[in-house]
Amino acid sequence: MLEVISVKKSFKDSTEHVLKGIDFKVDKGEVVAIIGPSGSGKTTLLRCISFLEKADEGQIRFAGHTYDMKTISKAHIHELRMNMGFVFQNFNLFRNKTALENVMEGLIIPRKMNKDEAKNIALEMLHKVGLGDRADYYPDNLSGGQQQRVAIARALALNPEVILFDEPTSALDPELTVEVLEVMKRLATEGTTMVVVTHEMEFAKEVANRVVFMEGGVIVEDAPAKVFFESPKEARSADFIRKK
Amino acid sequence: MSERLFEILLTSFPQLLEAAVRVTIPVTLGAFLLSVVLGVLLAVVQVADIKVLKQLSQIYIWIFRGTPVIVQLFIIFFGLPYVGIIIDAIPAAIIGFGLNLAAYNAESIRAAILSVPKGQTEAAYLVGLTYPQLMRRIVLPQAIRVAFPSLWNNLISLVKDTSLAASITVAEMFTRAQQVAARTYEPLAMYLEAAFIYLIICTILTWLQHVIEYKMAWEKPDGNRRKNIVC
Numbered sequence: 013m014l015e016v017i018s019v020k021k022s023f024k025d026s027t028e029h030v031l032k033g034i035d036f037k038v039d040k041g042e043v044v045a046i047i048g049p050s051g052s053g054k055t056t057l058l059r060c061i062s063f064l065e066k067a068d069e070g071q072i073r074f075a076g077h078t079y080d081m082k083t084i085s086k087a088h089i090h091e092l093r094m095n096m097g098f099v100f101q102n103f104n105l106f107r108n109k110t111a112l113e114n115v116m117e118g119l120i121i122p123r124k125m126n127k128d129e130a131k132n133i134a135l136e137m138l139h140k141v142g143l144g145d146r147a148d149y150y151p152d153n154l155s156g157g158q159q160q161r162v163a164i165a166r167a168l169a170l171n172p173e174v175i176l177f178d179e180p181t182s183a184l185d186p187e188l189t190v191e192v193l194e195v196m197k198r199l200a201t202e203g204t205t206m207v208v209v210t211h212e213m214e215f216a217k218e219v220a221n222r223v224v225f226m227e228g229g230v231i232v233e234d235a236p237a238k239v240f241f242e243s244p245k246e247a248r249s250a251d252f253i254r255k256k
Numbered sequence: 257m258s259e260r261l262f263e264i265l266l267t268s269f270p271q272l273l274e275a276a277v278r279v280t281i282p283v284t285l286g287a288f289l290l291s292v293v294l295g296v297l298l299a300v301v302q303v304a305d306i307k308v309l310k311q312l313s314q315i316y317i318w319i320f321r322g323t324p325v326i327v328q329l330f331i332i333f334f335g336l337p338y339v340g341i342i343i344d345a346i347p348a349a350i351i352g353f354g355l356n357l358a359a360y361n362a363e364s365i366r367a368a369i370l371s372v373p374k375g376q377t378e379a380a381y382l383v384g385l386t387y388p389q390l391m392r393r394i395v396l397p398q399a400i401r402v403a404f405p406s407l408w409n410n411l412i413s414l415v416k417d418t419s420l421a422a423s424i425t426v427a428e429m430f431t432r433a434q435q436v437a438a439r440t441y442e443p444l445a446m447y448l449e450a451a452f453i454y455l456i457i458c459t460i461l462t463w464l465q466h467v468i469e470y471k472m473a474w475e476k477p478d479g480n481r482r483k484n485i486v487c
Contacts, residue, residue: 062382064378064381064382090384090386093381093382093384094384096382097382098379098382100375100378100379102375103375104373104375104376104378104379105376105379106376106379106380106394107376107398107474108394108397108398108401108474109394117380117383117385117393118383118384118385121384121385121389121393122383122384122385122386122389123384150474152474163379166379166383170383170384
């Protein structure tokens with residue numbers, strides 16, 4: 013359903029590639045965990061898929077279309093994004109909008125849904141993440157875990173084909189991490205297609221169907237979660253799991 | 257205080273107040289409105305990095321901040337008629353002060369726009385907003401809140417600077433005070449009275465600032481968090 017082919021990316025100020033030719037695929041209903049040490053390019057990969065960064069090379073196949081990641085037009089990027097959800101490490105809620113308005117924004121403006129309908133969907137999503145009673149709160153008055161759950165509701169409301177999570181719990185303390193992971197687990201069981209960059213090994217083990225282990229800008233191992241954790245093929249992966 | 261002086265102050269007070277209400281305040285508000293609208297435009301074209309417009313905006317700010325407002329007023333009111341553009345004194349004052357202040361406001365607003373975290377911009381793009389929608393719905397509402405105290409600062413300066421409009425024949429409050437002073441030979445009393453009225457206006461504005469800041473805050477300061485930080 014979502015596939016990227018030989019993605020390469022380097023940043024302006026260095027010649028070294030952060031991504032050295034990544035091939036990566038997600039099927040409908042799959043939960044894929046991307047793990048690996050810091051600086052391995054996990055986040056960059058996610059940001060290239062959502063075009064927050066422009067890849068130097070590569071192709072993306074999504075919802076039946078194939079695009080060149082370097083020469084893709086703005087209109088096509090917009091089209092792709094309309095079917096993708098993204099959850100950030102730092103939540104990035106709109107500070108001038110309430111939880112409800114944050115969730116409604118993508119519905120009423122880009123998707124031109126009428127306000128009542130959007131409000132119903134938004135409330136439903138907030139309930140789903142356990143924040144029905146916080147609809148009128150501004151982000152400043154919500155805890156980190158609550159903000160992240162609103163951010164998940166914001167992504168969910170748009171009914172995307174896939175939701176990309178960029179270290180969704182890294183900015184949270186352990187207690188708040190749990191509440192966010194609970195929500196994500198529930199989404200997984202409901203069949204939401206998710207790609208999750210994470211350092212939470214337990215989550216990857218328990219929830220992911222597949223694990224992609226990245227290091228140094230390449231995919232070292234890509235295997236079903238069970239296989240990956242019980243009998244990793246690559247020595248490097250085994251080493252990484254042991255240390256975690 | 258002599259009875260005569262008291263009499264002069266008492267009869268001139270409503271006259272000064274009238275001039276304030278009919279000229280000083282409208283000129284101030286008109287110019288301020290113009291300066292904020294233009295300031296937002298000047299700031300946005302810079303932040304959006306729109307070719308040519310960005311450079312024009314920078315040149316505009318360079319010129320209007322780099323020359324005295326009274327010279328700008330003279331050019332508009334006394335100079336432009338020589339190229340066939342005739343503007344009445346009050347509109348000329350509104351335009352002059354507005355154009356001048358816009359240059360200052362543009363910089364405050366630009367800084368405020370840059371203070372809005374970039375992550376919100378990324379989030380906005382990912383839910384499907386376009387750049388203009390992002391600016392109008394997410395960035396500017398937050399930026400205005402950040403820029404507000406310095407915009408209001410400029411407004412308070414402007415109230416007093418409008419006295420410069422006297423030099424392009426605008427009969428604002430200070431002109432009225434000068435006239436009374438000349439007629440009665442009581443310059444000290446009259447200018448103190450004028451000063452007092454400016455002070456009243458600015459006091460009201462200061463109070464309004466607090467009211468508006470409170471209204472604009474989405475995080476109502478129930479115990480203003482900063483206050484609770486122990487250092």
